[in-house]
Amino acid sequence: MTINALTPTDADMVQRAAQPVSRRWIKRLPPVFFLAAAVLLVVSIAFPYWGMVLEAPQYPGGLQMRVFVNDMTGDDDPRLDEVREIDGLNHYIGMKSLYDAAAFERSIAIPGLIIMVAALGVVAFWRRRWTWLLALPAVGFPFIFLGDLAYWLNHYGQNLDPYAPLSSAIQPFTPPILGEGVIGQFKTVAYVDTGWYLALAAGVLVVAGLLVRLAGTVSAAREQ
Template identity: 45%
Template sequence: MTETANAPSASETVQQATTRRVSPLIVVLLVASAALLIASMRLPWWSITMWAPQYPQGLTATATLTAIVGEDVPEIDELNHYIGMMPLNEAAQFERSISIPMVIAMAAALVISIWPRNWLRWVLRLPAVIFPVFFLADLKFWLWYAGNNLDPSAALSSTISAFTPTALGWGKVAQFHTYGWLQAGFWLALAAAVLTLLTLIPLRRKGRTA
């Protein structure tokens, strides 16, 4: 309402010679989305904690976009070697190697998408919208991959058969109860996706357009 009530400024008038007028709210939403994406880069996106009788405090591994981090990661890897699971940081190496440039590119694409008024803006905004979904899908894939490609020569191979660790919520494997959940980075990216999605909802009714 407010955006349509504003009178076009002189510069916008000039711009309107080539493109249609850009709503300030759209600009705010896109810039905010880009900022949220950038902010998410160094934050944890997902974590999993595993409890067992021997580990009453739990062992926690946290995924950022670039690495699996946490002081318990060596211990988890050490335990995983008994069942023949690959070290955590061997998963998703390609995705993690390109994640930072990709997020920066997505954020830049959001800002750039302020100007084009044609199908191009959809193309520029779409990656940010599907990024959280892609993350979840990739996480699920690697959990499946890690649990279903156990080294058959591992010591406990006859005790632990292939399994897929639970990404979200409670799971159980051997003597461990596990709890995986999404963390701040993911929620910021999800917020960015929602905000970006909002910019794609047609808002103007014909009658209200100036």
């Protein structure tokens, strides 16, 4: 007996009803996971992925910088534009303006995320042998983000203007992507933030969805 998936027959219904509960869940869960991952990715746009606090005596409370997938801002206090302020300080050591960093990546971030979300939608509802490949960008995204950030941090730290006021006092350096660093009188503390965790959670859900689906396929194959 062949099962026509597009036109369910009574026999099909009977067989479905006869499936154990776990099998039913195995079928229903992956789309939920993929859609949830898509939602998390969309939501993550509104949250910073990465942040850094510069602490120095003359800035009580520190200077906080937040990096979104497509933007950079300071903290919530509207009185001071911290990114501008950090730029102002960075000019002493000859660092380029932060506003110029990763301009291309920031410009494609939102379209890229939209494509990833669309791909997850496809994965959720269109099962083919190869569709799992469409889910991979979403799994890799948080790590690609960090890798690109590391590239830019290194690029900025290593390419200091030799004619800057303090160029003789500061050697080229690589700012840490996570944890503490020291530049002059500034202590920097870098950390991944809410948006990145959301993207990571999305990736975990996608992986989980793929695994569940794989388990379903394997067990179905075994039964046959």
